[in-house]
Amino acid sequence: MxxxxxxxxxxxxxxxxxxxxxxxxxxxxxxxxxxxxxxxxxxxxxxxxxxxxxxxxxxxxxxxxxxxxxxxxxxxxxxxxxxxxxxxxxxxxxxxxxxxxxxxxxxxxxxxxxxxxxxxxxxxxxxxxxxxxxxxxxxxxxxSPSRPLERLVVKVGEAWVPLRLDSVWRLSSEDKYVRLYTDQGEHLVRQSLRALEERLDPARFVRVHRGDIVSLEAVARLEPWTHGDGILVLKNGTTVVLSRTWREVFLQRWGMEG
Incomplete structure (x- = not known):
């Protein structure tokens, strides 16, 4: 053999x-x-x-x-x-x-x-x-729940580099992957959104939809939409749906951030 x-x-x-x-x-x-x-x-x-x-x-x-x-x-x-x-x-x-x-x-x-x-x-x-x-x-x-995730390793070209999560403003589910949105570009990681959510700092990140988590610091304003849902306008001008399912939790976390 x-x-x-x-x-x-x-x-x-x-x-x-x-x-x-x-x-x-x-x-x-x-x-x-x-x-x-x-x-x-x-x-x-x-x-x-x-x-x-x-x-x-x-x-x-x-x-x-x-x-x-x-x-x-x-x-x-x-x-x-x-x-x-x-x-x-x-x-x-x-x-x-x-x-x-x-x-x-x-x-x-x-x-x-x-x-x-x-x-x-x-x-x-x-x-x-x-x-x-x-x-x-x-x-x-x-x-070790007292130590929230601070970085992920992502592929940039042919190289692997550590990406600090304080540069990430949105995380979106894509099948078996999660797409990370940053000011420097987008990256895919082989993890589920649910698994990542359990490890993120709740003072910095909050789920707003079944397929989306956002950085509280990235949110510029909340606009009403339909059926209890809302539209989050982020500081870079992009938008994310705030589902009524997660609305109360988001408002609590956002309020604590001032």
Missing amino acids: TPFNVLVVDDEAPARTKVKRLLADDSRFVLAGEAVDGTEALARVEALRPDLVVLDVQMPGLTGFEVLEALGPEGCPAVIFSTAYDAFALQAFEAHAVDYLLKPYDAGRFTRALDKAHALLVGGRTEAEAGRLQALLDGLSRA
Whole structure:
């Protein structure tokens, strides 16, 4: 059987060296490449199409979770997480991850993680696996509700870049994607509007329609429309429907903003 390709992602050179050394002892896998941070990892995944990623969680720049979010669970290879995370995160890993390596780990623990990954890859990844990865992200988000989302990673040309949410004035649902509107342009991210809403700062963002969330700072005025709905005129001149379903919540949040 042809060995499976592995991408190693860690910002620490000794950690990458350790993983490469352990991989060399397992004929079921072959090193496809390595990356020193999250941004490089995104580019390498697209270029190399690895079967498996050994992914560090805590890295400067983009974290391992942001890498996963940018790729989207359906477009992400199988993942073995490498982490020194604390207890609340470990509960989520245990429930939803293929496997995780709690640093420091030994050769035996690494081999057991590869055994799980190999069984998954031989059996063929399924929609259930993508669901497990999304559930992992959702679980970690709910475990730290006091820290609202501050940025998302988006594709600009051929590069991946972090986008701060304070530059976003509207988020709109488009099938399995969300379109982000900013003064610098529009971007698509592979997430649902509902999942993003749970992680946004409620003091800055509010849902105004089944398919739209707006920044409170971006709203210039509210105009009446029909059947209890309204029209929000944003500061850049564009408009968004305010559904009567979300009207009361919007008015409360908008009023608190002055």
